[in-house]
Amino acid sequence: MSAARARFLSTWSGPAGIGRDHRSGGYHRHGFDDADLSLREWFVEQAERRGLATETDRSGNLWAWWGDPEPGAVAVGSHLDTVPGGGAFDGALGVVGGLLAVDGLRERGVRPSRSLAVVCFTETEGGRFGVPGLGSRLLTGSLDPDAARRLHDDHGCSLAEAVRRAGVDPTHLGPDPVRIATLGAFVELHLEQGREMTTRHPGALVAVGAEIAARGRWSVLVTGRTDHAAATASRDRRDPMIPAAAAVLAAREATDADHSVRATVARLRAEPDDPAVIAGAVRLVLDVTSPSARRTAVVVDRILAPVRERATAEGCTVVVRRESLQDNALLDTGLGLQLSAALDAPVLPSAVGHDAGVLAPSVPSAMVFVRNPSGISHAPEEYLDPDDCVAAVDRLTDALQTLV
Structure with a gap:
């Protein structure tokens, strides 16, 4: 076994053992829960082992600095949280890769002329509080801190209560323009979600991101009347x-009709949830991705039109609330071309939201995607070959060497 592979597997074993459901194989790691707090401790320990100075920003994101933070700094990283029952590699590869890239730069004798930070964003998946990119959006000011403090998880715990567990003062949540102004570039290493790279560029190990699609979430409450399931006639x-x-059905039809659209209904819950009872209310969340925020809004209206029609016919009411909407993000063209040339890598768009997309309007940002032959993600079957991971970390090190 090569030293690089042994080092990757040793470092990877930390997050790989935290928050895993041994029955399903999926991970449950969400912002500021017990698993997340263990991961935060792991990140700090790994950073300090490398002599990096660690800090927590005002929104709970973790930073590990090689050199004092100064204007023009380069940041690399991703997130450690997962969707409920998610896979091991989404996000975590970018954080582990950032730490190992520091090792790689030092082995090459690189002495950075710009400070370098490894960053771990919090609650990127939105699995606990329902807002994707929570930490990065608070950092950049694209999420109102008062609205964030009012968010609650399924057990009634507010975000304000949750961040206190991590030693973060909830009154300090919000944008950090000084920190943002310090950053000259951000690079996020991430497994590809889907099979575009394999389809368009067979044989490529990595690709550089060009843009990230728009994405939004809407909560829908349909209210009817609770009644007896067996005794109540349809009329x-x-x-x-x-x-x-x-x-x-409308979400699936929207996806089938336009291949640039992804629409999914989740968290569909009947209240009460009992087979002997006709529910009095049903709650659901609609997640839509498309090329732009305007297009996303059009798609949502089309999906909700038959919902409202059936509600009227059924004597029900519908209340819709937009939980989040992030417009499409163009990643930095100059930075992307620089990395594409340095890595001899193709350029690839992404239909999936990432922290790099949140930072892109404020910080020159780039993504390096690692091939995912199965295309599966957000599932226990999500998998990357360890040799591909080792090679991808080496390519990330190449990329950072051109920047620092």
Whole structure:
């Protein structure tokens, strides 16, 4: 076994053992929960082992600095949280890769002329509080801190309460323009989600991101009338599950009709949730990705139109609330071309949201995607070959060497 492979596997074993459901193989690591707090401790320990100076910013994101933070600094990293039941590599590869790239630069004898930070963003997946990119959006000011403090998880715990567990003062949540102004570039290493690289560029190990699609989430509440499931005839029902079912079908139809659109219904919950009862209400979340925020809004309206029609026919009401909407992000063209040339890598768009996309309007940002032959992500079956990971970290080190 090569030294690089042994070092990767040793470092990878830290996050790989935290928050894993041994029955399903999926991970449950969400912002400021027990698993996340363990991961935060792991990150700090790994950074300090390398002599990096660690700090937590006002929104709970973790930073590990090689050199004093100065204007023009380069940041590399991603996130350690997962979607519920998610895979091991999404996000974590970027954080582990950033730490190992520091090792690689030092082995090459590189003495950076610009300070370098490894960053771990918090609650990027939104698996606990429902807002993707929470930490990076608070940092950049694209999420209102008062609205963020009012967010609650499924158990009624507010974000304000949760961040206190990590030693973060909730009154300090919000934008950090000084920190943003310090950053001259941000690079995020990430597994590819989907099979575009394999399809368009077979044989390529990595690709450089060009842009990130727009993405939004809407919560939908359909209210009807609770009644007896066996005793109530169809003509007497006000069943909110009927309009909710229309949302599921309409989302699939929107995706089938336009291959640049991804629409998904999740967190569909009946209240009460009992087979002997016609629910009085159904809650669901609609997640939509498309080439632009305007297009996303059009798609959402089309999906909700049959929901409202069925609700009227069923005698139900519908309340829709937008939880988040991030416009498409063009990653920095100059930085992308520089990395593409340095890595001899193709350029690839992404339909998936990333912290790099949140930072892009404020900081020159780039993404380096690692091939994912199966295309599977956000699932226990998500997998990258360890040799590909080692090689990708080496390519990330190449990229950083051109920047620092």
